Amino acid sequence: MKVLVVGGGGREHALAWKIAQSPRVKQVFVAPGNAGTARDATNVPIEVTDKAGLIKFAQDEAIAMVVVGPEIPLVDGLVDDMEAVGIRVFGPSKAAAELEGSKVFCKNLLHTANIPTATYHTFRSAEQASRYIWERYCDPNDPVPVVVKADGLAAGKGVIVCGTRAEALDAIDRIAGQREFGDAGKELIIEERLTGxxxxxxxxxxxxxxxxxxxxxxxxxxxxxxxxxxxxxxxxxxxxxxxxxxxxxxxxxxxxxxxxxxxxxxxxxxxxxxxxxxxxxxxxxxxxxxxxxxxxxxxxxxxxxxxxxxxxxxxxxxxxxxxxIEQLEWDERPSICVVMASEGYPSSYEKGREIKGLDAADAIEDVKVFHAGTKTIDGKVTNDGGRVLGVTAMGDTIAKAKLQAYRGVKEIRWQGAWCRKDISDKAR
The missing domain is CATH 3.30.470.20 (ATP-grasp fold, B domain)
Structure with missing residues (x-):
């Protein structure tokens, strides 16, 4: 069979890599893909928001199954549109995807279903939210343990953890005043900050x-x-x-x-x-x-x-x-993924810097480098996003898996590359 994976990040590279291992699969396409998926599958220059283009490609290539990776096309109803023309597709409907697409919908559903979550309030404007903070936390010296969240999709960045009134008011202004995350800030949530x-x-x-x-x-x-x-x-x-x-x-x-x-x-x-x-x-x-x-x-x-x-x-x-289906079978060894990012992420960063050492990292035993924000320019792999690579490794213990992952990281270099050094340390 032929399979189409929709997306171009590290998740989609991992999906394409794993799907390609199936003896039932003849060819895996990734749209739009990245420099890594080009090695393990076949890239298709169609953006995740181009529903008509994705549907036409799936029909023309007689794709047996589509796997939708990222949240944006799911929230936009790609699954519904594909199913409407008879394409077999993995992922939730537009109505079901609102569970991620709207934090207000999610919190209300959790409350209705009596599922444990933080107490919260929803607001439709920066003025309403700011008034709540001023009235609820009168003393500027008191701690303000809240989390301010944009309602809509914000690429994982629309959640701001606060500890003071000034931080909470700034978060509200960024989300609902300045609209730093666009329409995701049309509504916002202020909820208690949980610990653990x-x-x-x-x-x-x-x-x-x-x-x-x-x-x-x-x-x-x-x-x-x-x-x-x-x-x-x-x-x-x-x-x-x-x-x-x-x-x-x-x-x-x-x-x-x-x-x-x-x-x-x-x-x-x-x-x-x-x-x-x-x-x-x-x-x-x-x-x-x-x-x-x-x-x-x-x-x-x-x-x-x-x-x-x-x-x-x-x-x-x-x-x-x-x-x-039978119970899923897992390798007993733990696995660790270390993300290598562009200089400046999660704020602004420069693209187009050549990445070296990828083959050396991939050659290390039990290491696989999954590409996220990469692009091939004139035959050279370059950074094309904030989160660039996910260096993933396995080991007999978490400590050994971490050692292998960071061995892979040390082989890779580009101008401004950086990563956290403590991935998995919480397991100790």
């Missing part, structure tokens, strides 16, 4: 059966020690020891099952990947957010460890027969 360790639990569901994947831990803040601004993710590892079998059973019972049932009751049945971003608080796990696709960079270490044919799982989800 964050973890990511991903599950694949066909709307009836839920297949939970091993828990991972992402690293959102830019710098070591979880300092600096939020990013799309600076690295991840899997599995994480902070979620044991008992905790996972609790998350399934209190979070995953209720949200799938709630979406069904809301007439938005969910098919695809359900990603729960969780805070493990002293009172138990609470939902920070839901995503409706594989996380990036969580996807990379997850798929490194998956031994089951991914195509079988994706097709069973599309067909609504996930209950029929």
């Amino acid at each position: 360790q964050e973890a990511s639990v991903l599950a694949i569901t066909d709307g009836e059966t839920i297949v939970t994947l091993p828990a991972a831990q992402d690293h959102k803040p830019a710098y070591d020690g979880d300092t600096g601004p939020n990013t799309g993710g600076m690295g991840a590892y899997c599995p994480t020891p902070i979620i044991d079998e008992e905790m996972m059973a609790r998350i399934e019972a209190d979070v995953l099952v209720p949200v799938v049932h709630a979406m069904k009751r809301a007439r938005r049945p969910f098919k695809g990947v359900l990603y729960a971003g969780l805070m493990l608080t002293p009172g138990g796990p609470k939902v920070l957010e839901f995503n409706v696709r594989f996380g990036d960079p969580e996807c990379q270490p997850l798929l490194m460890r998956l031994k089951t044919d991914l195509v079988d799982v994706l097709e069973a989800t599309i067909d609504g027969r996930l209950s029929e």
